[in-house]
Amino acid sequence: MHVPILKQGDYLIATIQSVLSDADLLQLRDDLADRVGQFRSRGVIIDVTVLDVIDSFATRTLRGVAHMLKLRGAETVIAGIQPDVAFAMVQLGLTLEGVGTALDLEEGLAFLNAKTKRGGSVWRGPIPSRSAPKAPLDAQIRKANRRRK
Amino acid sequence: MSTFNEELCVPIKSDSDIVEARQKGRALAIQLGFSGSDPTVIAAAISEVARNIVNHATRGEIVLSGIHESSRLGIQVLARDEGPGIADIEQAMQYGYSSGKGMGVGLPGAKWLMDEFDIKSQVGKGTSVTMRKWVR
Ligand SMILES: Nc1ncnc2c1ncn2[C@@H]1O[C@H](COP(=O)(O)OP(=O)(O)OP(=O)(O)O)[C@@H](O)[C@H]1O
Numbered sequence: 429m430h431v432p433i434l435k436q437g438d439y440l441i442a443t444i445q446s447v448l449s450d451a452d453l454l455q456l457r458d459d460l461a462d463r464v465g466q467f468r469s470r471g472v473i474i475d476v477t478v479l480d481v482i483d484s485f486a487t488r489t490l491r492g493v494a495h496m497l498k499l500r501g502a503e504t505v506i507a508g509i510q511p512d513v514a515f516a517m518v519q520l521g522l523t524l525e526g527v528g529t530a531l532d533l534e535e536g537l538a539f540l541n542a543k544t545k546r547g548g549s550v551w552r553g554p555i556p557s558r559s560a561p562k563a564p565l566d567a568q569i570r571k572a573n574r575r576r577k
Numbered sequence: 578m579s580t581f582n583e584e585l586c587v588p589i590k591s592d593s594d595i596v597e598a599r600q601k602g603r604a605l606a607i608q609l610g611f612s613g614s615d616p617t618v619i620a621a622a623i624s625e626v627a628r629n630i631v632n633h634a635t636r637g638e639i640v641l642s643g644i645h646e647s648s649r650l651g652i653q654v655l656a657r658d659e660g661p662g663i664a665d666i667e668q669a670m671q672y673g674y675s676s677g678k679g680m681g682v683g684l685p686g687a688k689w690l691m692d693e694f695d696i697k698s699q700v701g702k703g704t705s706v707t708m709r710k711w712v713r
């Protein structure tokens with residue numbers, strides 16, 4: 429499953445749209461490396477909202493992506509890790525140490541703006557609702573399970 | 578302890594089978610009554626043992642089944658292969674130990690995620706990991 433990468437000003441936004449195999453994840457890594465060079469991007473957001481599981485391989489790959497892009501001059505932020513996915517990661521003893529994380533795309537953009545101290549990128553996509561309160565953890569997990577059934 | 582309903586057997590030979598095995602495991606877990614973060618936790622454990630088959634043994638299978646014991650329900654995940662086997666299981670179970678370029682998280686991590694964990698291996702014969710989790 430190919431992951432589309434959107435250019436948004438100085439940033440790239442990769443939105444994962446379905447569960448990914450290991451090969452898909454490695455493809456995303458290579459695509460991002462190419463694009464960051466091509467567009468001289470300063471920041472990258474990887475939206476992982478729909479990922480069913482972030483296991484040891486996915487963690488290692490995401491950390492590798494972030495470190496590699498850093499060497500290419502771009503900050504990476506992983507957005508949208510679901511509460512149950514985060515819970516399983518913690519139990520596996522996995523961390524995304526050294527990688528930026530954000531609740532959602534909007535926070536990811538704020539993170540990059542702060543990190544790259546430009547504030548130059550304007551989000552032209554649909555406006556994420558800022559005021560909508562987050563559902564309680566239980567409801568979020570139930571929703572995530574329904575989505576992936 | 579006995580198993581019920583059909584055993585679900587997922588052959589594992591490539592990385593896309595890992596995804597299939599954990600998705601079937603998640604679906605079975607939900608069907609058995611697991612809730613909250615448990616279906617994801619079970620899927621994560623399946624992902625780790627299935628990947629070990631692909632990475633360390635080339636091919637094998639994951640067998641998923643519902644189990645019950647007295648009045649409790651659970652899920653059993655059996656991962657088996659006829660790969661090279663593991664010479665030193667104690668070492669393999671150590672957090673951070675990997676014979677390859679992994680992080681050495683898979684086996685100890687899967688054990689933490691599940692309620693019961695048993696690994697048997699014979700060099701040259703293969704490896705089988707049996708894991709169980711009970712509905713709370
Ligand atoms: N099915 C198997 N067949 C043969 N050897 C195995 C198998 N599963 C695990 N091992 C051995 O046990 C070691 C530890 O496994 P574990 O899953 O903990 O770490 P890893 O697979 O090396 O790395 P990670 O899972 O963090 O990516 C492996 O490096 C490998 O040598």
Ligand SMILES: [Mg+2]
Pocket residue numbers: 625628629679682683684
């Ligand atoms: Mg492993």
